[in-house]
Amino acid sequence: MTSTSRPVHILAFPNVQLLDVTGPLQVFASANVHAAEHGLPAPYSPAVIGREDGSVVSSAGLGLLTHPLPTTPSDTLIVAGGWGVHQALRDEALLTWVKAHALSARRVASVCTGAFLLAEAGVLDGHRVVTHWDSCTELAQRYPALQVDPEPIFINEGALWTSAGVTAGIDLALALVEADLGRAVALAVARDLVVFLKRPGGQSQFSTALSMQHATRSQDSRFGDLHAWILDNLASDLSVATLAAKVGMSERSFVRHYRAHTGNTPARAIEQLRVEAARRLLGDSALPIKRIADRCGFGTEETLRRSFLRTVSVTPQAYRERFSAS
Structure with missing residues (x-):
């Protein structure tokens, strides 16, 4: 030295x-x-x-x-x-x-x-x-x-x-x-060091996916399997009807049991998972925001922007400017 x-x-x-x-x-x-x-x-x-x-x-x-x-x-x-x-x-x-x-x-x-x-x-x-x-x-x-x-x-x-x-x-x-x-x-x-992502300090100690896994680990295992499937299909149709069918429940029963076991609504959980995926892409890729919105299942850039403001309290562009690896 x-x-x-x-x-x-x-x-x-x-x-x-x-x-x-x-x-x-x-x-x-x-x-x-x-x-x-x-x-x-x-x-x-x-x-x-x-x-x-x-x-x-x-x-x-x-x-x-x-x-x-x-x-x-x-x-x-x-x-x-x-x-x-x-x-x-x-x-x-x-x-x-x-x-x-x-x-x-x-x-x-x-x-x-x-x-x-x-x-x-x-x-x-x-x-x-x-x-x-x-x-x-x-x-x-x-x-x-x-x-x-x-x-x-x-x-x-x-x-x-x-x-x-x-x-x-x-x-x-x-x-x-x-x-x-x-x-x-x-x-x-x-x-x-092959660190997956250099995480900003303000990021939560738990990822959304990990929090959901923790919430369901001692509950109905069907929801754990469902979350894994959602993560692989964020750009797909994730309506209540689709999710209920995946776990073999009626829509009403699915919404009731899901909320009881996770403390969250299906719509809110999916939004959080999509926002988390978008955060990774904003930080680690040069993909246009419009492409990220499409890949993560938001459909439009405006829908992504509104979800980001609601969940992260900043716009996708502001997040990229602060945390992008580029």
Whole structure:
């Protein structure tokens, strides 16, 4: 590493979530590889740090070699999460170090339940933050000075970044790389990691399809199969009559059972799935918006625009300008 490399310290502890550490670590390492391929110095000096004697064991059972807690400032301090964080909260020496080091770092971030450690150190007071969806209620109850938003993948407020669980740490790290080195480099790193999509922070922690799968997994399996079929046939006739026939119900019975099992109407669910598909195409392709509207089953560009405004609160064109990979 060169003297211009930014020190990135990822804090680990016993029973840390493995991917909370290795996901962001690989993003910064890949950014260094990208720089080397272009004859440039390494932009980052990433290191896993911890209080243990040279290693910690993750909750997956895999050991991680760690560097001692640094005495020099971090450019970026990232606190990983995992169920071991609650034991780490009782480590007064670690909390003291986190509080002092957060003040000297250019920016501070948490992945998943690492937010608890930053909150216990007082770093998050007064800020809008996020953590893993399953821990948001606990975080809000335990630290009332925080504004916990359970929806986004990650949130950035100035020098402070917090992210949702596990793979969201990769999205956060990509956003940090983008802030430092530009969008083109961040997208190159995402491609290198074969990340399906460099997701914007405001995107929900759950995709529409995943939310529907979760809602129906313990209910009527016919609806799970139906959702899979809908995703493969977004441009087809998805009227209530068609959907009811697919699951062998009368239209009235289908609408009643569907709403009871998913909490949504068929029309609203289909609109959400079509909007999500359109978002992917707007971000990842150069297809004209009219073509996207047709491919996703909206029929007309105006119908797509109205659905986008209702669901995402921006127009398709504005979304493409903000999130397009081109």
